[in-house]
Amino acid sequence: MLALLVVFAAGCKKVTEEPGILGVCPKVISTNPVDTASGVSLNKTIDAIFNEAMNPSTINSLTFTITNGTTPIAGVITYAGTTATFSPTHNFLPNTKYTGTVTSGVRDPAGNAMVSNYVWNFTTGAGPDIIPPTVISTDPANAAIGVALNKKISATFSEAMDSLSTTTSFTLVNTTLGGVSVNGAVSYSGTTAVFSPSVNLTANTTYTGTITTGAKDVTGNAMISKYVWNFTTTGDVTPPTVTSTDPVNNATNVALDKNIAATFSEAMDPLTLNASTFILKQGANTVSGTLAYSGTTVTFSPSVNLASSTVYTATVTTGAKDLAGNSLVSNYVWSFTTGSIAPPSFLGSAAGFGAFGGNAGITNQGLNTIINNGSIGTTGASTLITGFHDGTNNDIYTETPLNVGDVTGGIYTAPPAPGNATSFTIATKALADATTAYNSISPASKPGGTDPGAGELGGLTLAPGVYKSASGTFKITNGNLTLDAKGDPNAQWIFQTASGLTVGVAGPSGARSVVMINQGQAKNVYWYVGSAATINGSGGGIMSGTIIASAGVTFSTAGNAVQTVLNGRALSLNASVTMVNTTINVPQ
Structure with missing residues (x-):
């Protein structure tokens, strides 16, 4: 029978019955979160990734630990591929430094051990949002008069909301008729919910909008109390206009990383501002990019820098509408020219x-x-x-x-x-x-x-x-x-x-x-x-x-x-x- 040998190589220890076979050092090559990470979420699972497949039986609560100071954290350890995962039994504490340790007790399938313990630290964030959302504005505003008959009703919140709970918590009733419900559809984008009546509102009528406490933010916090406001119709048929652009029409030497913006005369329906209604072209070629809408301004961010010494044409089409459903009377078109010096190729x-x-x-x-x-x-x-x-x-x-x-x-x-x-x-x-x-x-x-x-x-x-x-x-x-x-x-x-x-x-x-x-x-x-x-x-x-x-x-x-x-x-x-x-x- 061959004697059992312990062979040392480059600091690795391998048990084998074959004399002269040297071990290969297993080691931790990365962690998630990384060393000195901050703002780590309180429900974070902790990963340690090795440079090779390991013996799962050696990865346990004795060889993979998370501690708060000297206090060990309870959790479940799993292993798959080359990754060991620590899932804490309870959420971490906010604003707290934790230490992760993988000891030299872990081994690969050949019995090779790590040369030394692997230790890293991370710090948790402030914890989950517990502040309840509020309605910060409505359109129409409370007690508004002269509201257009084709008006869409909107409520803007103090923070991002859970869209499902928000859309199901938005109601509109005809107060003049004693509280008869108005049929319509509710959409949600950004921080704004929009109620679109199925048919035009009735003239010279008071309506009441309500956001119930069923509306919740994305972390599950509900409004403390329902929000109620009133407005009275007469009829608004004034179309929106583009009041300014950036760059202005015929601007020259525009930066190659410029974002293109158009500002309107009133709040717009964000669902009508898209790639079909805001278009940037270089000649016949449409420039790709993303749109963002805030306040009364829509901003187009090109996917890549603009070309140098080039004329671009931007267009806002009549498909862009205000919240009352009124469209621009005609397309708004303007042009600008980029700077003459291209970046080094x-x-x-x-x-x-x-x-x-x-x-x-x-x-x-x-x-x-x-x-x-x-x-x-x-x-x-x-x-x-x-x-x-x-x-x-x-x-x-x-x-x-x-x-x-x-x-x-x-x-x-x-x-x-x-x-x-x-x-x-x-x-x-x-x-x-x-x-x-x-x-x-x-x-x-x-x-x-x-x-x-x-x-x-x-x-x-x-x-x-x-x-x-x-x-x-x-x-x-x-x-x-x-x-x-x-x-x-x-x-x-x-x-x-x-x-x-x-x-x-x-x-x-x-x-x-x-x-x-x-x-x-x-x-x-x-x-x-x-x-x-x-x-x-x-x-x-x-x-x-x-x-x-x-x-x-x-x-x-x-x-x-x-x-x-x-x-x-x-x-x-x-x-x-x-x-x-x-x-x-x-x-x-």
Whole structure:
């Protein structure tokens, strides 16, 4: 009989009857939620994913634990494929830090154990919504007179509602006739429920609308009391009109990432604002995109950036109707022309972003951070964007009184709201295009780079060309770097570093800049950074060019009030971008 051996290999322990067979280390390669995640839902199940199939019998309450401090959390553990799942018996506590541990007691089918325990942390969110919804406005308003006979009756709520409970809780009666019910259909969109009578209302008649306590928000909170209002008809046949557009008619030099909006003279029926009634065309080609309606304004967001130096025509058709059913008298048509400078072709959709934080997000610290002429994004959740607001629709991303960042373009993330499937698609495309651009300026694609300063670029004046750090890092610390285009506005510089990029030194006068002269333009400067870039940690300075880094970009340091400027873009493929009182001017 063969003796039972214990063989050690690369820290793995394997029990076998075959001498000389080495074990393969099992390990945890990812978790959900990820390490240091915040805002985790209270009913979240916890996953640990391994690099190989494991022995299910070794994955149990002794080897896979979730604790609150030293207190273990009760739950059920299951295993499928390469994923172990912990399902807590009860919801987690709000705003609480938990620790997950997978011990080295877990083994693969060959008996190999993990080298060491795998430990990670996450923090729960504030908990479920318990605030009851309210009706904040109605159309017609309470006690309104002169209401059109073909009027649709609407009620707007304080928050998103459960559509089924809302539509079944909306009634309308003829008060003049003693409370006779009015037949009709109720629809729900956004935060507004609309009652559409089956036939026109009766002239000179008082009606009563009621929203009962059966109306609930999406988390199940019901209204505390029913909402009742009255109005009296006479007859409204005034058609709506388009009062303004953005861009205005015949506008020029319109940004390529522009959202197109039309504002009406009155509230409209949102169900009549769709791809058939709001149309954007470039010549005979219809531009794809999404529509959103709020207040009296409908906004069209193109799926991709508009083409440069191109005339577009927008149309709102007579199919658009107000809540009384009155249509526009005629189609409203206007045109505009986009800017003459196209983004660099190899940047693709990433050209419209001033900052991109891979799947890890973007953080702002300070009151004076602004992204001019561009957007920001991440393929991660919207909660990974902190300290910013969206200049296109005023969505807030975890701003505080001390951390306010203005993005003049859009913010694109995965859900939860304000992130959505559409913005996630845009962010995913931008990251893919940024990765393609990163590879296109790599030493493999652009070989032959030189290193005139042995890794130190400060104090040099460089002509257009490709520059590669021999040591793997570039620094701009011994003074400013000057880029001389020699009169050519299309002159291009590509800097390649296999590891880091550092600009500036410590101290109040430590800021360094990249200076463009003789028609040199920041849009033609590119930085290929194999790991992370740190830009003027002491604050200040003017950096130039598009930085595409594998592992993050950091501007200034928390507490610095002096403004740090980037004329270009900060695109990180796999880590976050951090800014402190930073201005990013995206080249156009």
